[in-house]
Amino acid sequence: MWDYSEKVLELFYNPLNQGSIDDPNQPDVAVVFGEVGSIACGDALRLHLKVQPSTDSILDARFQTFGCTSAIASSSALTEIIKGRTLDQALHITNRDIADFLGGLPEAKMHCSVMGQEALEAAIYKYRGIEVEHHEEDDGTLVCTCYGISEKKIRRAIAENDLSTVEQVTNYVKAGGGCGSCLAGIEDLILDAQQSVETVRAAAELAVEREQGIQPPISLTNLQKITMIQTVLDKEVRPVLVADGGDVSLHDVEGDRVLVKLQGACGSCPSSTETLKYAIEAKLQDLVLPSLVVEAI
């Protein structure tokens, strides 16, 4: 049985704002709805908005949902969150806001909150006359054909929720939950996102250094070099290896040749030694000197 929060159960058993909105045909009132999902997928949400054009704000919101307990609660939560907001404010709402409003959702149910965020976006785009088709064209290519999930949607879920594994992506947007042929593609998107996070971080650090007038070292004394290599091994490399039952120690530095001793689990298997050597080399080249080469002894 799912471990739903009190709030989820409360909004499921006594949902707020369920139903649709009829156009009252009043001045300065517009009615629109946005939909996502399908009965084939097992959940679908039609979100109805009553908008005040003069203030560009949401007067009322209702939902119609086909789905499980958490899909219904997420829909109800969404309507509560957006009432009274301007459309621009509403567009900034993420699936995480919906999940937080509910006091959290089980990991495997996070896609219910994503559905809410998407329906909101669909409704607002529709109101603003941005063709949904047009919007979806921008979505980039489909990564998961089983569930019709685009690259853009996956990238967004990864970025907004800090996802780091393929399983998480499946929990949040369903991609990868069918035939599984897109799993490698999803993994690439995660790696890509992680790299771009690192690039941004590195660029920021560089900018700070420039501002502070610190120049990256151009030439190092041998002692400086050894100290830096030792620091990188201790801080960056060893913790990972030790966690896997292995270890590495610095044996000697001869010019640009870094002689290391690989131990334990990693040292025992020739192919992993090879991989490891390159991994350590890449780290040292990156963080100490590009000309360094690593040799296992």
Next chain:
Amino acid sequence: MLTYLDNNATTRTDPAVLEAMLPYLSELYGNPSSMHSFGGQVGAVIEEAREQVANLLGAEPTEIIFNSCGSEGNNTAIHAALAAQPEKRHIVTTAVEHPAILAVCKHLEKKGYGVTYLSVDERGELDLLELEAAMTGGTALVTTMVANNETGVIFPVEQIGAIAKAYGATFHVDAVQAVGKVPINLSQSSIDLLTLSGHKLHAPKGIGALYVRKGYRFRPFLLGGHQERGRRAGTHNVPAIVALGKAAELAQTHLAYVKREADLRDRLEHGILATISDTVVNGGGAPRLPNTTNIGFKYIEGEAILFMLNKHGICASSGSACTSGSLDPSHVLTAMGLPYTTLHGSIRFSLSRYTTEAEIGQVLAVMPDIVERLRAMSPFSNDQAGWLQERDLAIVT
């Protein structure tokens, strides 16, 4: 009040079963393999339990091997069949088996075995011509369920067995859901191996048995000690074996009264169909277990129905994707080709000899309101809805 209609998931341990096993959890703790009479006296009760289980199946006591559960029985049976004819590398099974068969078959496919998964029609029934066509001289094993856990649909095992035998294949049946609910007589049967599980027939969880036809060249799955004549190593779970024996004895008596369960089930089924529109009985056109009904409620989702039922203290189950935490709905209902409108909204009610009229009345009393509430929330209301059609197509392509 608790209304327990999830007996295909597990059953209540019969009080008489509990009473029978208790001494072996306390003062009679000896090991039946020990060379002293304190342990030896326990050995005698194991043999008595073996006889009780054999009687329920129309088998001989030496044909019964005690093990830990239905899943173990299924794994062991497949292993044994492949070991018996190692040169044959093809298995025939069905698309609607329990994961304890399907997962093993998928694993074997990776190891180079060929597996044919027979399809079922919309009533959940097999096509014996498809079985015939699938059989080859290289087929080592035909394994099918006797009755399906989700729909209760019963397969014609003797006809299947005859075809399996004609091709020299081992015939295994997963009878976990059938034992105790329909009569089984293995003395006149083409079945070589049969799996049963205690917790589905009012014994506790974690005990099962595998029937192995006399003369079958059985190779054990679990190696170690000489228990069960070397056919299943591991110190006997004495209390649970005693319990399974007692449960088998009670089940045999109960078989005569199983019509009462069928009547209650029919009342539930007819009541729901009569009071709630857009409902269908999945597998309703096929021969079924007397205790099971699987009802599709169109346009709403199964997990939501279960949580509503749960609030009234009613326990049932659903094959909806949201229930399992996977993204796909029940492989059984999918194999039956159910339309999406019912696929995600199907609920299984499974009865037992403890089920009362009051329990059935309780479900009939609350069900219409639950369905009405969820349908009022649903954006779908008829099969012709343009949105529905459109999206269905989008998904298929």
